[in-house]
Amino acid sequence: MAVIRSNRPLDWAQVAAVAAGEPLELSADARARIAAARVLVEQIVERGIRAYGVNTGVGALCDVIVSPGEQRTLSRNILMSHAVGVGAPLGVAETRAIMAAAVNNFAHGHSGIRLEVADQLVALLNADCLPEVPAFGSVGYLSHMAHIALVCIGEGYVRFRGERLKGRDALQRIGLEPLVLEAKEGLSMVNGTPCVTGLAALALARAERLLDWTDMVASMSFENLRGQLAAFDEASLALRISPGLNKVGERMRAALADSGILAAVVGHRTQDPLSMRTIPHVHGAARDVLAATAEVVDRELASITDNPIVAGTPEDPRVYSQAHAVGASIALAMDSLATAIAQVAAMAERRLDRLVNPLVSGLPAFLAEPGGTCSGFMIAQYTAASLVAQNRRLALPASLDGGITSGLQEDHLCHATPAALKALEIIDNGGRIVAIELLAATQAYDLQSIDAPRAPHTEALWQRVRRVVPAYRDDRPLADDMSIAFRMIADEAPPPLPNPGNIGPRPVTSAGGAALTPPATLTRLAAAGHVRAAASGAVNDGQAAAHMA
Structure with missing residues (x-):
């Protein structure tokens, strides 16, 4: 079954299903929202509207103006400088969960990345070509997503079919080219709360x-x-x-x-x-x-x-350079x-x-x-x-x-x-x-x-x-x-x-109305149209349980 990010955001059970191995798809309306948000960034750049991380530095450098000719460099450099994770890499499920949550966030249509960036992440996820993400070193959300984003530009490392590959080689294996990031894309790829929402x-x-x-x-x-x-x-x-x-x-x-x-x-x-x-x-x-x-x-x-x-x-176009990324x-x-x-x-x-x-x-x-x-x-x-x-x-x-x-x-x-x-x-x-x-x-x-x-x-x-x-x-x-x-x-x-x-009253359900068991969770998702059944249309209890492993 594929989990589909449509006009509704993913919920936690869907992210967990992707973490367990289900593929992720972007619906037509989600893709349209991503593309529309990119137009807003292009207008902000063209008009010189001050926007944090678009035409300024980041963190304490937020008042340093970055010229249009330097904005690609800023996006790339953000990934390089923010990829500071240490320790053993996250597991497969943890990495997949974070990537699914990131795509979900982009699909809201307020990040301003190009559609190609979201597609690159989805392709890596669905090929199970997973970035190597050190588990520690983040006080919030930056380093984990930076290590994931590195692979999109041909840097970093991945685990693919039992091999540890450089990012560029891994992209070539699955028929992709490294991206050259445009204005805001470097910051968008490390920002927000996908790390904690995926892991949660x-x-x-x-x-x-x-x-x-x-x-x-x-x-x-x-x-x-x-x-x-x-x-x-x-x-x-x-x-x-x-x-x-x-x-x-x-x-x-x-x-x-x-x-x-x-x-x-x-x-x-x-x-x-x-x-x-x-x-x-x-x-x-x-x-x-x-x-x-x-x-x-x-x-x-x-x-x-x-x-x-x-x-x-x-x-x-409007820009809100405030604190929604704080979790x-x-x-x-x-x-x-x-x-x-x-x-x-x-x-x-x-x-x-x-x-x-x-x-x-x-x-x-x-x-x-x-x-x-x-x-x-x-x-x-x-x-x-x-x-x-x-x-x-x-x-x-x-x-x-x-x-x-x-x-x-x-x-x-x-x-x-x-x-x-x-x-x-x-x-x-x-x-x-x-x-x-x-x-x-x-x-x-x-x-x-x-x-x-x-x-x-x-x-x-x-x-x-x-x-x-x-x-x-x-x-x-x-x-x-x-x-x-x-x-x-x-x-x-x-x-x-x-x-x-x-033996008694009806089972107590979660806030979303689903009995708190993995098979019932998947049943709820299917009924809501969020999960597309496989060609056979059959999901037995053992398969359903595996989704929440």
Whole structure:
């Protein structure tokens, strides 16, 4: 399927679909808007209207006038001087997400690039000929897009079919020529918030999947630890006003329906520990943050984030050289999402600790073979504790880091892109913590002393894990099993729950009206005309899940 940038901006789910490998297309009206904005820049140049980065320098050099004969040089030099990223390159999905968000921004029709520039980016994206973009070195948005833009002019490096190529050689491989940038194009290609919006879309997709898995893994731990189902009572949870909380309660009731283990322990305790009975409250709060963050990211994708913005008509061109490229709102949203996922993962580690602790679990110590020669999951819990601590450090708000750049001209910084990068790292760490809990909960079922059946859904989860990971007996490095479980959580959707219509109210949806699952997201996009089906017209659940990997 192709994601089409039409008269409507892309939303976060579409950007995530492109990041996962879907091609991107510009509709005729999007192309017309890009071309019309270029006419405005040409008029600004012809009339000598002062415009930041068009006929002036940039940053603290904004009052230095650049002559028409120097404007091509300015555009090229902006890319050269702004390509200052350091560290390991971003991954494929991250790079694709940023490029998709950049094309989306140009398609608003207020950037002023030529259509050839947008087409060059789309061609690179669709050929999977991806610029090498160092991950670090940006306080806002400049360096990442500069490294992407370098390839359009034949500079920089790309990864193409397993090879690292120079930009010029890569363009030749896919039948393109290096561009010579005109007035404003250099600045337009590094400006705006595509870096953070692209990365944020990816973070949303990964966080959504992780939360789905965390609910299900928590249900396994809850059953193994013989919790009291009253924690998920529908009438009780409805007293708290939170769409996320009530959605999680519904999911837990569905996952644990018909559990013989839990039926055997009804009323044995007045209440369970907080890491068990607050699953709806903590997971639900994270889902509420996810929905709020999705709204912010969609607003950002619908916004013009250039500096300067060109507007008006060819007869009366306007230039707004202000601050729309500052990503304060999305920086705050990314910090919030990162904290929410860190808290969910921290509680997963607490449930894991209960599973391996014989003083509270009623299970063999550390889920190990008896006799003292086996450590079982003892040290795996250390790994989870370490990742929780790492997440705590990462969750410090990037949006408050501040700093001063460009000779006091840029004396307030929001660090939006770094906020998104650390959110992605926290989500990955969270996935690893939940993967360890998944393995431990699966092992706990093998050691249960209660002779009663598991819930049908947790049985399906147990079988899914056991198809790829046998019971652990200290007979192999546990790290390998942890890696398999992490890839399962990162790359696949959990088994579908029983029909929600049979267990309670309708599923809570995101702000856009879509159930917070990857297949439903794609269904929404198709219904809205944003995603064109492949020739067969068929998309199964496995394919849909892959789009949000």
